[in-house]
Amino acid sequence: MEKNIIWHRPTITKLDRYKKNGYRSSVLWFTGLSGSGKSTLANAVDYELFQRGINSYVLDGDNIRHGLNSDLGFSKEDRNENIRRIGEVAKLFVDSGQIVATAFISPFLQDRELVRKMFPAGEFIEIYLHCPIDICENRDPKGLYKKARKGEIPEFTGISSPYEVPGKPEVVISTNKLTIEQSVMKIISYLEERKIL
Template sequence: MKSKNITWHSGHVQKKNRQTLTKNKSAVLWFTGLSGSGKSTLAVEVEKKLFDAGVLSYRLDGDNIRYGLNKDLSFRPEDRKENIRRIGEVSKLFVDAGILTLVSFISPYQTDRNMVRALLEKDEFIEIYVKCDLSECEKRDPKGLYKKARNGEIGQFTGIHSPYEEPDQPEIIVETDKQSVNESTQQIMKFLKKNNYI
């Protein structure tokens, strides 16, 4: 049920004021890809590079968010959509706060990723496709999830039972089955510098 008797309450301090304070643009770096592709690993590395460069950033990880904010959601399609909607709204708040926000979620559906992009202003959503062949992701299987999915212990698993829709036009594509973590991290950092985010 939608709230009806509400009004947005604006303050004196705006996003542009916060960006002046932090000395960087705020935006969402949205890492999407299969489980095991390296989304979280890359987000951690980019966050450290940003921190070392004095850039205010924060990382929102799919698994971490399910410990709190989204702990009431399953992996059914409707709950996956709500999972992304909520993190999209949280990301929007972080961007308004002047923070470069790193989001690593499988986010398998293009419509859901587009929904988040639509929440933000132009150039505030940087879609990073962490591309990795399914066979390589299965080989890595850092959490043992592919094995469980193949054994029937996990249903609706992306890449096995549920589809993953590759991004239509991502701002960045890193191929983690061909590039090292360092190479992928450097590629992302170069994009941010070239486009004046940092």
Template sequence: MNEKAENIVWHETAVTKQERRKKNGHQSFILWFTGLSASGKSSVANALSHSLFQQGKQVYVLDGDNVRHGLNHDLGFREEDRKENIRRIGEVSRLFIDSGQIVLTAFISPYREDRALVRNLVEPDEFIEVYVHCSLEECEKRDPKGLYKKARKEEITHFTGISAPYEEPEKPEVVLDTEKHSIEECVEYLLTVLNQKQLI
């Protein structure tokens, strides 16, 4: 064990996760939205966040682009950077859970191993993987940021779905098909799932 690890001791907080949950009136957990760029992750996460907020829930969205403006501004898009990006987000998400909040994360998070790492950071009922399914063809048609066009021209390297892999979830708790269903329909379905699981 190195000196740094030896001299770090976990400090228990005066207010527990359970106490925060009781005050908030709901459970705290991660809804981990994963899928290709332009599949609708951020749109659905933000719409769900608004609905939950209107219901008085403590909720926050961690969005891939937004996080890379600050916490992860030092990371690129190579495999090792993507892994570190997700590791950091997992740790931040765990803090949100401890604070009694619902955290919605919208990240491509292309590797199963990295998503499993985050799942293993928290309790079994605190991680819900939401696969936002949308075909590559449809995502390219949408291309709101023009990223697919740049990737096809090789102006962007290591772009998921084009020059870098995306590993579909094998057993996600929720699958949303954003080619067939509207954002509103996806939100309604997610609210139903969360109610059925007695999380909200």
């Protein structure tokens, strides 16, 4: 870190924003295999929060790679950096008083733990979307599994690169068993129980 760079304290604190908004900001970190429903569910939760008058936003893996992370590939090192950057961006959203949902495979435990440590206790909510790989592969909304099986996509999570299942996620959603509506309400209930909403 450059020693001539000094952190500037904001005039308005996160606590000020909590009091004004009437809810606590946090990051909802959706993780799971490709096709498990991360983007769909993150956007459905975002819609529900919007309907309740809560400031929220979705950071989507593919969308972020069109801009901020367009310089990164899919090597382990680039995936690490992809998640680190997203953690930093999510932190800015949380500091601004919003609930931010992130929809990223984020396959490695170490990367997710690194991001968790960026936040005070209770602000990082890991939501693991459990879905058997055969169902994800049957869904294959982007046709990625087919390409991976043909060897056209190297280091594809679940096929030629590992996915490390979370040890103690705050919320587990079995997207092959619950409807989107049921999944949304499970997450909303968690937020209410923790006095975030």
